[in-house]
Amino acid sequence: GNSVTQMEGPVTLSEEAFLTINCTYTATGYPSLFWYVQYPGEGLQLLLKATKADDKGSNKGFEATYRKETTSFHLEKGSVQVSDSAVYFCAQSYSSASKIIFGSGTRLSIRP
Amino acid sequence: EPEVTQTPSHQVTQMGQEVILRCVPISNHLYFYWYRQILGQKVEFLVSFYNNEISEKSEIFDDQFSVERPDGSNFTLKIRSTKLEDSAMYFCASTKGQSTYNEQFFGPGTRLTVL
Numbered sequence: 001g002n003s004v005t006q007m008e009g010p011v012t013l014s015e016e017a018f019l020t021i022n023c024t025y026t027a028t029g030y031p032s033l034f035w036y037v038q039y040p041g042e043g044l045q046l047l048l049k050a051t052k053a054d055d056k057g058s059n060k061g062f063e064a065t066y067r068k069e070t071t072s073f074h075l076e077k078g079s080v081q082v083s084d085s086a087v088y089f090c091a092q093s094y095s096s097a098s099k100i101i102f103g104s105g106t107r108l109s110i111r112p
Numbered sequence: 113e114p115e116v117t118q119t120p121s122h123q124v125t126q127m128g129q130e131v132i133l134r135c136v137p138i139s140n141h142l143y144f145y146w147y148r149q150i151l152g153q154k155v156e157f158l159v160s161f162y163n164n165e166i167s168e169k170s171e172i173f174d175d176q177f178s179v180e181r182p183d184g185s186n187f188t189l190k191i192r193s194t195k196l197e198d199s200a201m202y203f204c205a206s207t208k209g210q211s212t213y214n215e216q217f218f219g220p221g222t223r224l225t226v227l
Contacts, residue, residue, distance in 0.1 A: 043219055044155065095210045096208075096210060100147075
């Protein structure tokens with residue numbers, strides 16, 4: 001069945017470091033791909049999305065490119081801030097009305 | 113900006129008791145969902161609801177669970193007889209439609225603790 005696998009956490013970086021969180025997916029067909037963020041004590045927020053192959057989603061300095069050939073959607077940011085500390089979930093869905101399948105989440109901590 | 117709201121924020125109950133978790137989706141949305149997140153684990157889909165009926169449910173959503181849209185604004189999840197393993201954060205979500213330009217908006221969650 002469809003699934004999402006993302007790198008295990010926690011990930012701890014210093015402020016201004018480069019961030020990569022790996023995500024791969026298995027799917028029948030071509031789902032939309034998402035990154036959600038969960039800040040401490042809060043719910044899930046959509047960070048970015050890509051709906052077809054080679055699309056790049058971007059928001060708040062974060063980017064991820066939908067790679068059909070490697071079935072990947074890695075999250076990157078060039079210079080992280082302390083305020084980026086959160087749990088990041090990679091996810092897929094066939095449409096906005098379909099269920100979302102989430103990865104296990106990666107906890108990111110940024111040191112000042 | 114419109115948002116999904118959930119009440120209560122935290123519910124503590126005894127094993128075997130019934131609980132009702134409440135959600136108010138965004139007003140012009142048509143599709144509604146419940147997800148749950150056991151502490152430290154992934155977010156899991158429970159059920160989707162459209163046009164006053166369940167459109168899809170997961171294996172987790174057994175006979176102990178039910179959903180209802182009792183009026184034009186609320187969307188509820190009922191657990192008839194809670195078990196210890198039902199302790200989790202429960203998220204409600206809603207979306208306007210099936211277009212890829214839409215997104216599911218999530219509420220802040222209800223933390224359910226079963227003792």
